[in-house]
Amino acid sequence: MKNILIIGGGIFGLSSAYALTERGHKVVVVDQGTIPHPLASSTDISKAVRLEYGQDVLYSKLTYKSISKWKTWNEVFDKNNYVETGYLMLLNGTLNDGLHTFEASSKKSLSHLGFELNHLVDEAFEEAFPILKDSGFNEAVFNPLGGYVKAQSAVQSLYTHLKFRGVEFILNNPLLSLSEKEGDLAFHFKKELTKSFDAYVLACGSMTPHLVPSLSSCMRITSHAIFGLLPKDPSAYSAANLPVFSADITNTGWYGFPFSKSNDCLKIAMHSNGKEIHPDDERKINPTDISALEQFLQNYFPSLLDARLVYTHRCLYTDTLDGHFWIDAHPKHPNLYICSGGSGHGFKMAPMIGDLLADLVEDKTNNYLDRFKWRQLNYLTESEEEARHKI
Numbered sequence: 275m276k277n278i279l280i281i282g283g284g285i286f287g288l289s290s291a292y293a294l295t296e297r298g299h300k301v302v303v304v305d306q307g308t309i310p311h312p313l314a315s316s317t318d319i320s321k322a323v324r325l326e327y328g329q330d331v332l333y334s335k336l337t338y339k340s341i342s343k344w345k346t347w348n349e350v351f352d353k354n355n356y357v358e359t360g361y362l363m364l365l366n367g368t369l370n371d372g373l374h375t376f377e378a379s380s381k382k383s384l385s386h387l388g389f390e391l392n393h394l395v396d397e398a399f400e401e402a403f404p405i406l407k408d409s410g411f412n413e414a415v416f417n418p419l420g421g422y423v424k425a426q427s428a429v430q431s432l433y434t435h436l437k438f439r440g441v442e443f444i445l446n447n448p449l450l451s452l453s454e455k456e457g458d459l460a461f462h463f464k465k466e467l468t469k470s471f472d473a474y475v476l477a478c479g480s481m482t483p484h485l486v487p488s489l490s491s492c493m494r495i496t497s498h499a500i501f502g503l504l505p506k507d508p509s510a511y512s513a514a515n516l517p518v519f520s521a522d523i524t525n526t527g528w529y530g531f532p533f534s535k536s537n538d539c540l541k542i543a544m545h546s547n548g549k550e551i552h553p554d555d556e557r558k559i560n561p562t563d564i565s566a567l568e569q570f571l572q573n574y575f576p577s578l579l580d581a582r583l584v585y586t587h588r589c590l591y592t593d594t595l596d597g598h599f600w601i602d603a604h605p606k607h608p609n610l611y612i613c614s615g616g617s618g619h620g621f622k623m624a625p626m627i628g629d630l631l632a633d634l635v636e637d638k639t640n641n642y643l644d645r646f647k648w649r650q651l652n653y654l655t656e657s658e659e660e661a662r663h664k665i
């Protein structure tokens with residue numbers, strides 16, 4: 275049994291706390307503010323859960339295992355945080371026209387893994403999704419597995435559960451700096467901690483590369499606008515009529531969710547390269563964001579043009595340059611673990627991320643960890659995440 279301090283109470287930190295507590299370790303979590311923190315990337319209406327990862331089946335497998343755990347968590351927390359709507363890849367064009375490699379290779383890879391996806395064209399497409407009749411899409415691939423997680427609610431559930439399990443939380447106490455010098459691991463918190471620990475897990479989301487200078491050249495923090503729309507007839511956009519969808523994602527960047535009664539809106543957002551910012555910068559939505567949304571609706575979703583914009587939010591990706599998570603021990607400090615680099619697609623895999631981190635702390639072999647280990651990245655490194663709209 276180890277005494278472990280987790281710094282950062284977003285989904286990466288809390289899922290680590292969950293896995294470590296389940297395995298009998300004694301965990302303390304410290305956060306810069308309250309949990310859920312209003313500026314955390316995990317604090318959001320919803321996050322998409324998709325198995326579709328192009329050719330990259332490692333993430334499909336991790337997501338599949340995570341879905342099973344999300345379902346268990348629904349029972350453990352007695353809360354339907356994971357909602358299985360299925361996942362719909364919408365296309366403007368055809369699956370094999372060479373312009374939809376993400377969709378085509380996702381379908382091919384998932385079929386090889388034994389998942390049954392439904393390729394819908396012409397009348398079958400219109401019959402299945404009448405709401406999309408006059409949209410800019412003419413084909414789709416539907417996977418009954420997948421959906422979304424009510425993100426903020428999931429963080430709240432974990433926090434409540436962990437407190438009940440005896441995990442100590444120290445709130446409103448930011449880590450101000452960290453010394454990385456060999457043999458000199460020193461944490462400087464706003465209020466110094468009196469205890470010392472066997473292991474430290476740094477899961478500070480977008481602050482991670484600012485707190486660990488040797489990571490600053492491997493990660494970039496990018497900002498992304500999120501919109502909530504209230505359609506004239508919300509029931510037409512319920513999950514039965516429109517599951518979680520990607521809207522020809524590599525070509526447009528857009529993806530979205532069904533109408534949510536509890537949030538009184540339908541969320542849509544763009545999965546693109548975004549703009550690099552500092553986490554302390556102002557996070558307002560600007561006219562360019564709004565006109566990009568209007569342009570998308572005009573071209574692809576005219577039925578939503580008269581929907582009311584009722585919610586906007588700007589959220590930060592902790593983008594590693596290669597698009598893969600960062601879960602490993604610091605090379606100079608074997609008892610400091612980094613659990614970060616969500617790269618705009620990490621929430622769905624949170625239940626598995628906690629397990630990966632716990633295996634690392636316990637020195638257990640886990641082949642998935644190879645992908646997320648400490649590595650050298652530089653300005654020539656390109657993101658390997660296939661769903662990303664590269665603009």
Ligand SMILES: Cc1cc2nc3c(=O)[nH]c(=O)nc-3n(C[C@H](O)[C@H](O)[C@H](O)COP(=O)(O)OP(=O)(O)OC[C@H]3O[C@@H](n4cnc5c(N)ncnc54)[C@H](O)[C@@H]3O)c2cc1C
Binds near residue numbers: 306322591616621
């Ligand atoms: C717009 C947007 C859309 C996304 N959509 C999806 C999606 O559809 N599906 C998906 O799977 N993923 C998605 N993601 C990615 C996902 O949200 C992230 O990978 C995930 O939330 C990262 O969690 P985290 O715990 O690493 O970071 P965060 O949630 O940011 O948590 C970090 C925590 O650390 C704390 N902290 C920060 N600095 C300090 C400090 N100095 N001292 C102490 N505590 C500190 C913060 O207060 C916070 O609580 C999206 C992200 C964004 C921004």
